[in-house]
Amino acid sequence: MGFDVDLFVIGGGSGGVRAARVAAAEGGARVALAEESRMGGTCVIRGCVPKKLMVFAAAFGGAIADAREYGWQTAPARFDWSAFRPRLAAELDRLEGVYRGLLARAGVAIHDQRATVEDPHTVRLAGGGRVSARHILVATGGHAVRPAIPGAGLGLVSDDLFGLAALPASILIVGGGYIAVEFATILAGLGVRVTLAYRGAQILRGFDDEARDHVARLVAAQGIAIRVTTEVARLEPDPAGGVRAHLAPGGPETFGAVLFATGRAPRTAGLGLEAAGVALGRRGEVLVDEWSQTAVPSIFAVGDVTDRMALTPVAIREGQAFAETVFKANPVKATQALVATAVFTRPEFGTVGLTEAEAAAAGPVAIYATTFRPMHRAFAGRAEQVLMKLVVCARSRRVLGCHIVADQAGEMIQLAAVAMGMGATKEDFDRAVAVHPTMAEELVTMRNPVRVRG
Secondary structure, three states, rough: OOEEEEEEEOOHHHHHHHHHHHHHHHHHOEEEEEOOOOOOOOHHHHHHHHHHHHHHHHHHHHHHHHHHHOOOOOOOOOHHHOOOOOOOOHHHHHHHHHHHHHHHHHHOOOEOOOOEEOOEEEHHHHHOOEEEEEEEEEEEEEEEOOOOOHHHHHHHEEHHHHHOOOOOOOEEEEEOOOOHHHHHHHHHOOOOEEEEEOOOOOOOOOOHHHHHHHHHHHHHHHHOEEOOOOOOEEEOOOOOOEEEEEEOOOEEEEEEEEEEEOOOOOOOOOOOOOOOOOEOOOOOOOOOOOOEEOOOOOOEEOHHHHOOOOOHHHHHHHHHHHHHHOOOOOOOOOOOOOOOOOOOOOOEEEEEEEOHHHHHHHOOOOEEEEEEEEEEHOOOOOOOOEEEEEEEEEOOEEEEEEEEOOEEEEEEHHHHHHHHOOEHHHHHHHHOOOOOOOHHHHHHHHOOOOEEEE
């Protein structure tokens, strides 16, 4: 049978846009894409990009204070959200325009409306139209979730922060993952009094234990109150203004706002996937194989909607691999091995590979680690310390994990990932001549392990 298009993409985030562009511009496919919100998806519009711009903004207060220690005469610093917010909105508008331009130049037909799957080869548009497609790609991403507690609607989620009319004087952030900890340091840097409540024993579960302990100390040193093994039972309006949170343990406390950073879920509700034969997992994620193909041969899915690894570069890689495989006769599998990532706290936390505990569970490991005050902080009289850590296989001497807590850790971990992807050993790191004076030189000058496990 003939189809209206070769590919219909549902979702205009990073993964969907990459797949659409490559299929159209390089694969010669007739492509349509539907996006019900703003082009660019979570990362560009309500995630990585605006968050990173807020990280930059939050860093200037400390930089101005440090400047005085370096001899600069500066006036007292004060952050003005009303000046920053329109600049942020304008930048997001610009980036959305870039995404639209990329799709238009590739010849992709854009539908600014919701789309759902009617059957394995048909997409229904909210405006009433139908489009038949040889292949359908679901790339609808994820969404922030609120916990099932009374009054949860009084709390914000991360999407809401970028559009606030004004910053609250105080905020309770509920959660202990990277989104919670990032916004804790961002908002504290912008002058908000921050309390972080997490039900677990330590923040940043799933990351290297030594590194997460180090980050927790640095976060607390910024005046952020961290309350672990603490849950929020309910929220209610405070008659005097703000939100009253009932903490367990602890009782009721009032905050200017409450932010839930308690996780994200795949955005699959109401898409018609199950009726079309697509299998969903326990959290609503689209179940796919190593080629991003669902149980229905004509329907594929990439990015956060599959709940494999919720990172923008991974979604882009999956979208590229899909287009290469299906439209360019070049079978490619998107790998999730050795994916470097960064937690954009202040300072940053970059990580790639195995944690110490993961590596030790598989066999003997040698741990090389150091903490120190970096030169630029020490001169300014700050006590803040950097952590550099390598997890090394005791048998093969391959570097299995690298964990860095420092300013610009995200930049450093990207390069460490290249070396580790090539199978670098500790001796390969040792052979590199140090760049002095830098923080990163510590990665190639640690000669003796601090401990051996296994």
